[in-house]
Amino acid sequence: MAQIALLIGDELTASTQNVTKILDLFGIAWQLLDQGALVGSADASIPRPYSVVCPISVAGRVLMNSSASAFSPLLNKAESTFFYGADRSDATSELLSHLIGSEILKLVEIPQGDVLCKISDRYGKECGPMSGLHVPVTLRSPQVAIASTSAAGVVAPLISTGDACVFGAVDLDAVRYYLSLGATVIDIDDPVGKGYFDISEHFLEAVPLVMYLKHSFAGIAPAAVERGACLIIDDPVLRPRYGFVNFKKLAATAVERDFSCNIAFIPWNWRRSAPSVIELFKEHSDRLSLSVHGCDHSSLEFAGSNAMIINRQATLANTRMGCHRKRTGLAHDALMVFPQGAFSSVSLRVLKHNGFVAAVNTEVSPTGSPSLTQIRDTWGMAILKYGDFPIYTRRYTFHGLHNLIFDVLLGKPCLLVTHHTDFSNDSSELLEFIDRLNALKLELKWRSLGGVIRRAYQHWFAGGNRHVRMFGNEVIVENAGWDPQHVIVEKSERVTGSVARVELAGRQVKFGSTDNSLRFEFDLRPEESALARVCFTEMCGEPVGKKGLGGQAKVAARRYASELRDELHARAPLIYKQAEKARRWIHASMAAAH
Numbered sequence: 001m002a003q004i005a006l007l008i009g010d011e012l013t014a015s016t017q018n019v020t021k022i023l024d025l026f027g028i029a030w031q032l033l034d035q036g037a038l039v040g041s042a043d044a045s046i047p048r049p050y051s052v053v054c055p056i057s058v059a060g061r062v063l064m065n066s067s068a069s070a071f072s073p074l075l076n077k078a079e080s081t082f083f084y085g086a087d088r089s090d091a092t093s094e095l096l097s098h099l100i101g102s103e104i105l106k107l108v109e110i111p112q113g114d115v116l117c118k119i120s121d122r123y124g125k126e127c128g129p130m131s132g133l134h135v136p137v138t139l140r141s142p143q144v145a146i147a148s149t150s151a152a153g154v155v156a157p158l159i160s161t162g163d164a165c166v167f168g169a170v171d172l173d174a175v176r177y178y179l180s181l182g183a184t185v186i187d188i189d190d191p192v193g194k195g196y197f198d199i200s201e202h203f204l205e206a207v208p209l210v211m212y213l214k215h216s217f218a219g220i221a222p223a224a225v226e227r228g229a230c231l232i233i234d235d236p237v238l239r240p241r242y243g244f245v246n247f248k249k250l251a252a253t254a255v256e257r258d259f260s261c262n263i264a265f266i267p268w269n270w271r272r273s274a275p276s277v278i279e280l281f282k283e284h285s286d287r288l289s290l291s292v293h294g295c296d297h298s299s300l301e302f303a304g305s306n307a308m309i310i311n312r313q314a315t316l317a318n319t320r321m322g323c324h325r326k327r328t329g330l331a332h333d334a335l336m337v338f339p340q341g342a343f344s345s346v347s348l349r350v351l352k353h354n355g356f357v358a359a360v361n362t363e364v365s366p367t368g369s370p371s372l373t374q375i376r377d378t379w380g381m382a383i384l385k386y387g388d389f390p391i392y393t394r395r396y397t398f399h400g401l402h403n404l405i406f407d408v409l410l411g412k413p414c415l416l417v418t419h420h421t422d423f424s425n426d427s428s429e430l431l432e433f434i435d436r437l438n439a440l441k442l443e444l445k446w447r448s449l450g451g452v453i454r455r456a457y458q459h460w461f462a463g464g465n466r467h468v469r470m471f472g473n474e475v476i477v478e479n480a481g482w483d484p485q486h487v488i489v490e491k492s493e494r495v496t497g498s499v500a501r502v503e504l505a506g507r508q509v510k511f512g513s514t515d516n517s518l519r520f521e522f523d524l525r526p527e528e529s530a531l532a533r534v535c536f537t538e539m540c541g542e543p544v545g546k547k548g549l550g551g552q553a554k555v556a557a558r559r560y561a562s563e564l565r566d567e568l569h570a571r572a573p574l575i576y577k578q579a580e581k582a583r584r585w586i587h588a589s590m591a592a593a594h
Helices: 012-024 057-063 090-102 124-130 203-216 247-257 275-283 307-328 345-352 375-379 401-410 427-440 448-454 549-571 572-594
Strands: 004-008 030-033 050-053 079-083 105-109 113-119 134-139 143-147 157-160 164-172 175-180 228-234 263-264 286-290 359-360 389-393 416-417 458-462 465-470 474-478 485-492 497-503 508-510 512-514 519-525 528-536
Touching: 004 012, 004 134, 004 275, 012 030, 012 050, 012 143, 012 307, 012 375, 030 286, 050 375, 057 079, 079 485, 090 143, 090 175, 105 164, 113 203, 124 401, 157 203, 164 203, 175 203, 203 401, 228 448, 228 458, 247 275, 247 427, 275 286, 286 448, 307 345, 359 448, 401 416, 401 427, 416 427, 416 497, 427 474, 448 474, 458 572, 474 485, 512 549
Parallel strands: 004 030, 004 050, 050 079, 079 175, 228 263, 228 416, 263 286, 359 389, 465 485
Antiparallel strands: 105 143, 113 134, 113 157, 143 164, 157 164, 164 175, 458 465, 474 528, 485 519, 497 508, 497 528, 512 519
16 A cells, blocks of 8 residues: 655646645645656655656646657556546546557536436445435536447446546556546635535545545554444333334334334433333443433524523533433434534533533534534534534435445544434335445444544554544554554643543543643553543533523423423324414514514
């Protein structure tokens, strides 16, 4: 495997800069060489092994202006080369003719609009978890491609659309050359633009390069320790049946269809759990788990800017969940799932200082600030932009299987969100989605949500040590090998003075800080595991007073009304439809009155 990427170009053009941003994000070393390296003698100082990343137009122009009939030793000695950015220029034709043969090369143009891209299932190592997927893609401009019939047997079609190849591989002189014909490379500094990142909007700009880098630098770049997965259901009260959710059936189905399920539990309901359901959770602790879903589940309760009020809600949520644990004997994971996905940057700092491990959310940007979160933030294991408190992203089924699998390709956990309505009609659509996910042979580790998040970190080996990049405030590090490991853990923490202590298996360990990072070390014997926890100081002091009786009554009314709505939807659909019509009419009348 390559250890460094050599970029070709006399300067850092916009497309090359976009490549370097992705290399930096993935932790891949790179070096810029001028285009003369494509025809000159190999530089002995270049570190090896290496891979080359080069714009098609640059390589084509070099070939056109050179008397040499072949590339330099630089490419011949590379592990592989990734060419990208095709157009209708003579330079593009020159390079592709050199690699494929002018007598068989035929370029076609795919018009802008909606197309279906098919990722080959014949090249699993290169296509990775996305092998075999069919992805609906919107092309925002015409796209150059290689006619598949003309290049059959010469170009390995990794990604095709119709009868055209848009990403392929060619073997020449014992070196594999990858051809990504997309005109541009995604700029991961762009804002996400909507509530979630959608790879279908950037497919040819992103997927070929990411697939190539993940394959070519496997074992070198930091990587996820496993592919964790969990299904999350928002809101249900723990009673035998809530809306369309039947907990006894859910537990049996999770075992039968091989998935795990977490209930995002509203702390306000802490007194209302049925003993029979609690026993189900205890019996199936490997399949069923609890996280924290807000506090009262009131509108925008964690989306404000007042740290004292948010601290009150966070403290009350912890208190209620503690009472639930004491009352039922059922543990929960200190993971926050925001009601309606609404959060503020202030709330994340408050949660960190209230002992929460991480947040899990569908929305990727703070409420009212949709442009703050960049694409690079959503490509990381977790979003760390706001107070270094991690937000692990999750997906609805309507986001599409391709978005979930692209998350897996990036090294993110596979987290799926549902509501009770997804369990109507015997959960047929949801279970079909899960079956398709499991059929992809991704080696998913279905765990409790806490088990997934505590193993959602990156690791790599260097200098005889195992390095761990921590995202959540707790990690479980396991040594599955036969040799002892010295583990060096780093965690992004710009305000290291707020760290109260670091614990390993309940014991305090020494820690230090450097370059906005927290760092600590420990040793693991063979087949040993350890839970590491970073604990923070109090930030807001004693929480402000609780809501008055009027506020508490409004919360209770809202909770009971929401439950009534969900039960009517499942058990009295005709009444539910009429009630929804009445609700919409009332809202419209109130809006018109204002």
